[in-house]
Amino acid sequence: MGTRVIVLGGGIIGLSCAFEAVMGGAEVTVVEPGRVGGQASGAAAGMLAPYTENGELPDAFFQLCLDSLHRYPEWVRKIEEVSGQSAELTNCGSLTVAMHEADLQPLQARLAWQQRFGASAELIGQERLRKMEPLLHGGAAGALYCPTESHVHAPKLVAALEAACRRLGVRILEQAGAIAPPRAGSGGRVDAVVETAAYGSVSGDVLIVCAGAWANTYAALCGFPIPVHPIRGQICSFDLTGADDRAAGASVSHMVFSSQAYWVQKRDGQLVCGASEDAAGYDTSVTDRGIDRLTRWTPRVFPFLGGRAPAMRWAGLRPATRDGRPLIGMVPGSPNVLIAAGHYRNGILLSPATAAMIGDLLIGVAPRQAEAASFAPDRFARGGRAVTL
Template identity: 30%
Template sequence: MNKQVVVVGGGVIGLLTALNLAAKVERVVVCDQGEVGRESSWAGGGIVSPLYPWRYSPAVTALAHWSQAFYPQLGDRLFASTGVDPEVHVTGLYWLDLEDEAEALAWAVREQRPLTAVDISSAYDAVPGLGAGFTRAIFMAGVANVRNPRLVKSLKAALASLPNVELREHCQITGFAQQDGRISGVHTADGLLEADDVVLSAGAWSGDLLATLGLTLPVEPVKGQMILYKCAEDFLPSMVLAKGRYAIPRRDGHILIGSTLEHAGYDKTPTEQALESLKASAVELLPGLADATPVAHWAGLRPGSPEGVPYIGPVPGHAGLWLNCGHYRNGLVLAPASCQLFVDLLTGVEPIIDPTPYAPAGRLA
């Protein structure tokens, strides 16, 4: 297609949107107010599953299932083309002492997912460092985690190698340009950037940008804090989750513990209170961390949205403006499906899944 497309926001959603678009349109420009991938995409844990998938709507489930099946080939493709391995690491995931275990198992049967109840002794056998006192476990085989900072680095490298893609970092978008009844580009600190189509994928900042058009997008920043330990490579064989907190092993022995859920506006300051809470959760899950010191502690801002259902599709009454945003806690999980669905819609091909639940029409004020 002979189109120039501007993607506003350079997180995983924006970068993968641009990568998919690059094969379909003449030119793609990605603009980010800072460095690409340094906000929510960098800060998250990278579990390739919603934390509690049975608690989400069918709309989220559809995107998650497609993405989970696609991630291994995406990781292989990016590694082969860039030399940067996103480390799609298949470990499986144990949920411990769930209050809604029956609902989880019923969901697994209904959705044909490999989630089963296991004897607690088998969980302790599989995860020798697990803390004492847990009585019940369910396990989903095949669940992976992706090393999200490396995924971002790989996506950035892939885009940088394409002649029809431009990455503009530290490019502040101040509003949208309009001409002849349609969106015709974006206003930046350096002037007008014209486009045939504009894609808003600006994470927690998407609502603020859309407000410049008098539209209300219910996407708001939701702060999350995490800590990181460095252990032996075999310290934690599988991901574990209990009481809303999780431990994620990387291949090199790094262990992520997360995360908090805070409504604090755009404040990303790590706090001592969160640090102590996360350390306590780490020791409860993995007592071997009691004498370890976290090697990092950070915060990020999720793009919170109602029920975690993203907005994917054209903005009614504003031809040329599209959304691919509002993924809340599941941006990394849902990115492959969300970005493929988006490009299907923009280019007019048969969409991979029913786009109706994600359409901005009827969901904006």
């Protein structure tokens, strides 16, 4: 029998770590207080856009995001092969639209350094932009086109990953209710036993904390603060499957980013628009104020949607840290406790790379120095900062 691994949290990160662990021969149990994929994972737009969304500098975080993008095709292939379900990985490329001439200069600066990291990007002018996305506002000055960025259908990826885990023998305990984690005993050793309201005691050899926006509740287990807090992300979608839209050929071929929102069309014809963010504690309700900001901005980029009400609207809690970087690694002094949490807006993108790091730790392979420093779970307790490469 292999190592018994308990994964605390059934979001995309927890399921990814469970999939990696069971593929490595471990006996895995996922404990989820509510529904698998019920928070940030199921609410995400599923964009895989490290160049666009992390465009400031080539630090260790950007490198991790880029590594994860490169892992995605093979990772999804394995999940789909085991589960028999599609995650709808779509290699469409992205357009970061500049509505004014002045907006092109920062895009040029970003392009200069990202080319060194395989972006294969280029600045395109108005005429070519109109050909690539005819429904965009005709007054847009240009765009940064990045052909290597992709997206998945987040709820379908979560469903496929859950199905793959189950088929491989992962025990998934949903609706477990309140979870009482173990506390460190003498010498810092933790007995891998958690108490659940619905299932009683669950025991193992290793704990992996993948609790998303609730990771801070495990600070006592780890022995240091875990400054992860929830940020509510509100998203809506426009239905482009109606007769009028089909007759007009209404379709958005690329992921489109602006300074205020993004749009990505899924294979079912839903044009997802996001995201409005606010600090609302653990409140997942959808507000008119949050969605109205998206619906006001949308016609400025896509005039054909002027006056159109969203077909759907939803919200999820994104687990944010103070520096925007995740916590990935071993708890110092407790080699049988690992953390993978605080991925904020990048949980979908970072799933394969995070799982690979956790998989290495499970077999005793230490992370690279830059990764260890940048994503160390205890870095806030000791004043650590992200490392620039």
